Amino acid sequence: MIVVDYSPGILQYIPFFYVIWSDDLLSASEISVIQKTINDDTHLSENEKEQLLEWLDRNNPPPEDEFKNWKQTISNSKIKLIESDTYPLTSLSQRLGNTYCGECEFNDYLKNIELNLGIQPNHYNHLFDVEVVHEKTSKQYDARVLDALLKGQHTASVDSFRDFLNQDVFNGQVLRNKEDYRNRVLKQVSLLGKHGYGAYAYPSEYGGKGNMPAYGAIFEHLMFVDGSLAVKFGVQFGLFGGSIQKLGTKRHHDLYLEDAGTAELLGCFAMTETGHGSNVRGIRTTATYDRETDEIVIHTPGKNDNKEYIGNALHSKIATVFAQLIVDGKNEGVHAILVPLRNEKHEVFDGITIEDNGYKIGLNGVDNGKIWFNQVRVPRANLLDKYGSITDKGEYSSPIKNPNKRFFTMLGTLVGGRICVARGALGGAKMALAIAVKHALNRRQFNDNVKIQEDLIMDYPTHQVRLTPAIASAYVYHVTLEEMMQSYSDESQTDKREIETQVAGLKSIITWFGNSTIQECREACGGKGYLLENLIGDSKGDVDIFTTFEGDNTVLLQLAAKGVLSDFKAEFNSAGFASVLKLLRTQLSDRWNTLNPVYANKVDADHLYNPKFHKHAFQYRTRRLTYTLAMRIRNYIKKGIPAYQAFLKVQTHLIALGKAYSVELAYNTYSNFCESIQDEEYKSLLEKLGTLYALDEINSEARWYLEQGYIGSTKSKAIRQRVERLCTELRPHIEVLVDGFGIPKHCMSAPIAQ
Amino acid sequence: MIVVDYSPGILQYIPFFYVIWSDDLLSASEISVIQKTINDDTHLSENEKEQLLEWLDRNNPPPEDEFKNWKQTISNSKIKLIESDTYPLTSLSQRLGNTYCGECEFNDYLKNIELNLGIQPNHYNHLFDVEVVHEKTSKQYDARVLDALLKGQHTASVDSFRDFLNQDVFNGQVLRNKEDYRNRVLKQVSLLGKHGYGAYAYPSEYGGKGNMPAYGAIFEHLMFVDGSLAVKFGVQFGLFGGSIQKLGTKRHHDLYLEDAGTAELLGCFAMTETGHGSNVRGIRTTATYDRETDEIVIHTPGKNDNKEYIGNALHSKIATVFAQLIVDGKNEGVHAILVPLRNEKHEVFDGITIEDNGYKIGLNGVDNGKIWFNQVRVPRANLLDKYGSITDKGEYSSPIKNPNKRFFTMLGTLVGGRICVARGALGGAKMALAIAVKHALNRRQFNDNVKIQEDLIMDYPTHQVRLTPAIASAYVYHVTLEEMMQSYSDESQTDKREIETQVAGLKSIITWFGNSTIQECREACGGKGYLLENLIGDSKGDVDIFTTFEGDNTVLLQLAAKGVLSDFKAEFNSAGFASVLKLLRTQLSDRWNTLNPVYANKVDADHLYNPKFHKHAFQYRTRRLTYTLAMRIRNYIKKGIPAYQAFLKVQTHLIALGKAYSVELAYNTYSNFCESIQDEEYKSLLEKLGTLYALDEINSEARWYLEQGYIGSTKSKAIRQRVERLCTELRPHIEVLVDGFGIPKHCMSAPIAQ
Structure with a gap:
């Protein structure tokens, strides 16, 4: 048996030293926190201080016998580690002092170390041979506060909508037959329309609230009910209704908008063709103006020119059809025309053929179909003519003279839909994360030989690393998309080019994030995640296509990158490509000079957790990729390559730039949001999520940063370790974090999440 | 107009120089190939040689005017580039010479350059303003030869099985209702059983062919028909029949094996419980021997102790139940017992409760269910007693004294199933790749302004990089799994520990590969990939769970890594952990010395394409990860951590090692296979696939290699570029490569693949 010969002062520090030396991650700056505290601690004698400081030397760690002695001292004490103590390790130290020396007060200096170093019970509880009083979740934070922060200005709309969703018609149900499923979803959409949710983004004259941002939040909530519902809702109110609102003029608004918003008039958005998806400008459906009858003739010329994958095609009475408008034999480019599809009895009009697209991986509650037009005539008034009209004299006229600019202005109205698609993918990811976390807090598997109970799978490091960075990303993307929707809806900003570039990139990275997160959650729930009753499966099938529709991600990222390239041109007040490059190069080389080897290998926590480091790293990457991209393109062009x-030759480079730009944008937006939070405690939690997001992203691009010499090997390894450590630090709060998503209880019906 | 003032000798080289200087990838060694050829070329005068060599200086490239002159010279000639020429660039050169100088012979020196540098028309056809006679696919290789190489010894079995699959009952059909779907799959399984395919791996006494490797190939082919069929087939013949074959003794074989093989007797494999999936040793179902009645009593003790997710549960008459065997109050560990479930009328026996698991993400043609036992009695003879029996005296007896070893020996019989699961995922990936490639060779989108036709999406660099490395991986994994199955089936090898470690790792990386490949193919086919009729969707849903069943990937990779650790112990003739570490360290530091900065930045093609480089890189990674892992564990253990x-603390490290080990194993196995190929032309094609696999894998771990200083920045970038370039080089053969998978035409019914 060991004789305890430690003095009371030293005794209290033993649990801390034991924990510190068991973990190899302590950096110089963290050690200095401890040194400082020891020097200040009035409970300690000079001799005790000297002894403790000696044990802090990283180059000369305490001998192993000492280490074992500490361990035994703790074990022999038979004290308990109570995780729900506010400062568990300091309280343990106090109990240790009490056991061996009697009356020992709570030491605020130790508390200071525990707080500053962020030492959590789950870091060290396995180290002690003492009874551990576990807690699954810390009570430090309240999920309702997080939820309120995420709801922001939409609190009233969101809260009442959550209540509205609490009715039988929205309860989960497996409907395998597509007709049954579609009918149910149609019923849900009509109900939402009747209660004003469809018209949320329309002007009040047409039954709306003129609140596009709240519409976005509502859209995301529908993902908690059913992806098919969200998509059919988006098609009816966002795409079809939205096309009338944004491409039509007062006449169209008066005739159709209110009925579109209540779902009295069901419509579809017929843009994509079998032969033309991403290349919208190349669609082949024609809309030829016939001066004699003052009509427009809609026609599908060839085999692959039918409209394809049109949502709501089987239920709709009318369609917004995109076609090449031909007036007097001249092609005026792509325009949108309202074309009635069916009569009151729901019979398809002559000249129109509609076919069901059949079963899909997901979204089987949405009636997608193909549409053919054979010389179908509609009145001239059916042209949605905000950006291009046919005068009474039968002449084409447009407020935007440049056909290229006109085309992109019309397509720009799709940006709101892209934000919603990203919100939808985010909603799917949140739901899957909440289910996976709750399962991991119930599910146990494997144990130490000495323990009776198996371990919670949430306490496995691999499991933490699987789920925690995705939770951090979900917070970052939520805040970013809210901000994007605010800018997009800001009528005072007329030039939407910047936001288009931003949304093109964000839609891509967020829908990919949604898919990979849902997949990770499926696997993290094992076989249980594979059962449809546990709600991850349908979400997986539904969100899958979000990477493709409203713009294929690969194509959108190239669009974003091209936007960045031209932004730079604008930024430097374009005196031509060459001078832009020159400026970019100067900028980069200036920055480069600040990157000395010390910086490239700075690994202390203060630095790695500093938003300045993250911002610098992201900005450096975007700038550098832009510069090298511009150089490569210039070289090709100089050689006479068209x-x-x-651009084809630099495709993979474009995609890398598009991603880098989007990640930087998301992080900066989130950082600004964090700065606006008043409550310091919540601010620090949300900042920690931002730090995890940033380090996880830098970690995933570490290869590139290494290649550039921006970080050295040591820093690269330190970043990886910090990601793991942050996940562990957030472990006590993980349930509160997913509860903070605010997913209504009545939507969380997965048996494994109970 | 430009006056051509080039001499005939120089003229011929112009297309080559134009192509070379348009591309920045040429390495020193490639330039030296050209230099050598020029020096040797007897068609050239000394002056011409001097001029050409001057244009080859990388530090002093030809002036831009010269470059433009070359381009104009080619354009003005109006010659055609004919991609189907055997040597298209040399032939183009010849035509150029003919145009300007009359009679010009085919220059074998130029042909030599074209061959050595692997310059392909799709590298440069866009560079010329000349008419290009396109070819979608090169005719250089024959898919049947590739197929024959992959079929190997099983040609006869596979060919006849492919014919067998060509009947209505196996035609694709969307069945959404699970009962209808299950009935169809049951019919298919019975038919396969009746024709001897189920018993393929059983001994001939029981209707089989004793050919487990051919069984594996058959299993993979079922994935081309339907994932549900493959899985139900595997449950009936592999798991249920296999448990009788491998865990039972002659009595059981005589009674059950033939009927199992014909599917006359339907059975299931009841191992997993709701509470215990990965931790099989912790299952809680009990099998208590009752000496009085000489029976075994099967019982489900608690709420989560029911058998879960048991395939074939609703159709089976009998189950192999895994339970804790208790004899005379002593728990002898997990054993398997045959328990009849239903009578002739298909009524469930008293004491047994079976429930449907309901709908899943995929595999809805498989009847998974939960099973509860309430004191169910079976005769002692039902114990599958190869590794543990109860004697007539009612005493427990086993040929394997160590309970730990006994448990792992029993579980070792699952290894064959794991190989099949990996084969299944591979089959799903092959199918998706074949569909995506054929679609990409039909689908066009976007074009240059001057061209009428849009580009094939297969000609986009991003598309090539998405699909080509996966095709290479499919070849590598096919060969590797064939080899694994051969070793596993080799009865002369009694110690199966090594193959267990190997298969644990390979099952994980290959099932993940399957999932990510199918997802990539889905996205590469856009919305069309989302329609079930195009066959990628069901495959995606089915293969998903392959990462979880027959061993969760995360758990299996840790198992593999632990196997590697103990392998090393064995390898060094274990004089204890410390000496192992010492040896490992010496080995690594020896190797380390060979890694000088020159090696770390060697970027010429000879080096990057050399299998020696790949093998060294893979071996270095496995060894280094093993060594650092062992060091970390040792340090923890020294500190008294259990x-x-x-092992928990190093979980992410274990997983990295498990993957690294598996990739090395796959590459080495494939390399050996390539060496055995006789035909030099096919050998070089297959070697190129191996090179792409290796570089793609090193590329994906470049961050780690950079951290280690194993590669420098320049090399890291060169590797990434080489991956892209290899994809382009393989572009002409991509259709032949997917046809080489040998997927029968009657299985490739996807409309987009026609």
Whole structure:
């Protein structure tokens, strides 16, 4: 048996030293926190201080016998580690002092160390041979506060909508037959329309609230009910209704908008063709103006020119059809025309053929179909003519003279839909994360030989690393998309080009994030995640296509990258490509000079957790990729290679830039949001999520940063370790974090999440 | 107009120089190939040689005017580039010479350059303003030869099985209702059983062919028909029949094996419980021997102790139930017992409760269910007693004294199933790749302004990089799994520990590969990939769970890594952990010395394409990860942290090692296979696939290699570029490569693949 010969002062520090030396991650700055505290601690004698400081030397760690002695001292004490104590390790130290020396007060200096170093019971509880009083979740934070922060200005709309969703018609149900499923979803959409949710983004004259941002929040909530519902809702109110609102003029608004918003008039958005998805400008459906009858003739010329994958095609009475508008034999480019599809009895009009697209991986509650037009005539008034009209004299006229600009202005109205698609993918990811976390807090598997109970799978490091960075990303993307929707809806900003570039990139990275997160959650729930009753499966099938529709991600990222390239041109007040490059190069080389080897290998926590480091790293990457991209394109063009071919050759580079730009944008937006939070405690939690997001992203691009010499090997390893450590630090709060998503209880019906 | 003032000798080289300087990838060694050829070329005068060599200086490239002159010279000639020429660039050169100088012979020196540098028309066809006679696919290789190489010894079995699959009952059909779907799959399984395919791996006495490797190939082919069929087939013949074959003795074989093989007797494999999936040793179902009645009593003790997710549960008459065997009050560990479930009329026996698991993400043609036992009695003879029996005296007896070893020996019989699961995931990936490639060779989108036709999406670099490395991996994994199955089936090898470790790792990386490949193919086919009629969707849903069943990937990779650790112990003739570490360290530091900065930045093609480089890189990674892992564990253990906790702390490290080990194993196995190929032309194609696999894997771990200083920045970038370039080089053969998978035409019914 060991004789305890430690003095009371030293005794109290033993649990801390034991924990510190069991973990190899302590950095110089963290050690200095401890040194400082020891020097200040009035409970300690000079001799005790000297002894403790000696044990802090990283180059000369305490001898192993000492280490074992500490361990035994703790074990022999038979004290308990109570995780729900506010400062568990300091309280343990106090109990240790009490056991061996009697009356020992709570030491605020130790508390200071525990707080500053963020030492959590789950870091060290396995180290002690003492009874551990576990807690699954810390009570430090309240999920309702997080939820309120995420709801922001939409609290009233969101809260009442959550209540509204609490009715039988929205309860989960497995409907395998597509007709049954579609009918149910149609009923849900009509109900939402009747209660004003469809018209949320329309002007009040047409039954709306003029509140596009709240519409976005509502859209995301529908993902908690059913992906098919969200998509059919988006098609009816966002795409079809939205096309009338944004591309039509007062006449169209008066005739159709209110009925579109209540779902009295069901419509579809017929843009994509079998042969033309991403290349919208190349669609082949024609809309030829016939001066004699003052009509427009809609026609599908060839085999692959039918409209394809049109949502709501089987239920709709009318369609917004995109076609090449031909007036007096001249092609005026792509325009949208309202074309009635069916009569009151729901019979398809002559000249129109509609076919069901059949079963899909997901979204089987949405009636997608193909549509053919054979010389179908509609009145001239059916042209949605905000950006291009046919005068009474039968002449084409447009407020935007440049056909290229006109085309992109019309397509710009899709940006709101892209934000919603990203919100939808985010909603799917949140739901899957909440289910996976709750399962991991119930499910146990494997144990130490000495323990009776198996371990919670949430306490496995691999499991923490699987789920926690995705939770951090969900917070970051939520805040970013809210901000994007605010800018997009800001009528005072007329030039939407910047937001288009931003949304193109964000839609891509967030829908991919949604898919990979849902997949990770499926696997993290094992076989249980594979059962449809546990709600991850349908979400997986539904969100899958979000990477493709409203713009294929690969194509959108190239669009974003091209936007960045031209942004730079604008930024430097374009005196031509060459001078832009020159400026970019100067900027980069200036920055480069600040990157010395010390910086490239700075690994202390203060630095790695500093938003300045993250922002610098992201900005450096975006700038550098832009510069090298511009250089490569210039070189090709100098050699006489056509621009189209030059862009083909740098496709993978474009995609890397598009991603880098989007990640930087998301992080900066989130950082600004964090700065606005008043409550310091919640602010620090949300900042920690931002730090995890940033380090996880830098970690995933570490190879590139290493190649550039921006970080060295040591820093690269330190970043990886910090990601793991942050996940562990957030472990006590993980349930509160997913509860903070605010998913209504009545939507969380998965048996494994109970 | 430009006056051509090039001499005939120089003229011929112009297309080559134009192509070379348009591309920045040429390495020193490639330039030296050209230099050598020029020096040797007897068609050239000394002056011409001098001029050409001057244009080859990388530090002093030809002036831009010269470059433009070359381009104009080619354009003005109006010659055609004919991609189907055997040597298209040399032929183009010849035509150029003919145009300007009359009679010009085919230059074998130029042909030599074209061959050595692997310059392909799709590298450069966009560079010329000349008419290009396109070819979608090169005719250089024959898919049947590739197929024959992959079929190997099983040609006869596979060919006849492919014919067998060509009947209505196996045609694709969307069945959404699970009962209808299950009935159809049951019919298919019975038919396969009746024709001897179920018994393929059983001994001939029981209707089989004793050919487990051919069984594996058959299993993979079922994935081309339907994932549900493959899985139900595997449950009936592999798991249920296999448990009788491998865990039972002659009595059981005589009674059950033939009927199991014909599917006359339907059975299931009841191992997993709701509470225990990965931790099989912790299952709680009990099998208590009752000496009085000489029976075994099967019982489900608690709420989560029911058998869960048992395939074939609703159709089976009998189950192999895994339970804790208790004899005379002593728990002898997990054993398997045959328990009849239903009578002739298909009524469930008293004491047994079976419930449907309901709908899943995929595999809805498989009847998974939960099973509860309430004191169910079976005769002692029902114990599958190869590794543990109860004697007539009612005493427990086993040929394997160590309970730990006994448990793992029993579980070792699952290894064959794991190989099949990996084969299944591979089959799903092959199918998706074949569909995506055929679609990409039909689908066009976007074009240059001057061209009428849009580009094939297969000609987009991003598309090539998405699909080509996966095709290479499919070849590598096919060969590897064939080899694994051969070793596993080799009865002369009694110690199966090594193959267990190997298969644990390979099952994980290959099932993940299957999932990510199918997802990539889905996205590469856009919305069309989302329609079930195009066959990628069901495959995606079915293969998903392959990462979980027959061993969760995360758990299996840890198992593999632990196997590697103990392998090393064995390898060094274990004089204890410390000496192992010492040896490992020496080995690594020896190797380390060979890694000088020159090696770390060697970027010429000879080096990057050399299998020696790949093998060294893979071996270095496995060894280094093993060594650092062992060091970390040792440090924890020295500090008194229990082994279980120490392994928890290094979980992510274990997983990295498990993957690295598996990739190395796959590459080495494939390399050996390539060496055995006789035909040099096919050998070089298959070697190129191996090179792409290796570089793609090193590329994906480049961050780690950079951290280690094993590669430098320049090399890291060169590797990434080489991956892209190899994809482009393989572009002409991509259709032949997917046809080489040998997927029968009657299985490839996806409309987009026609």
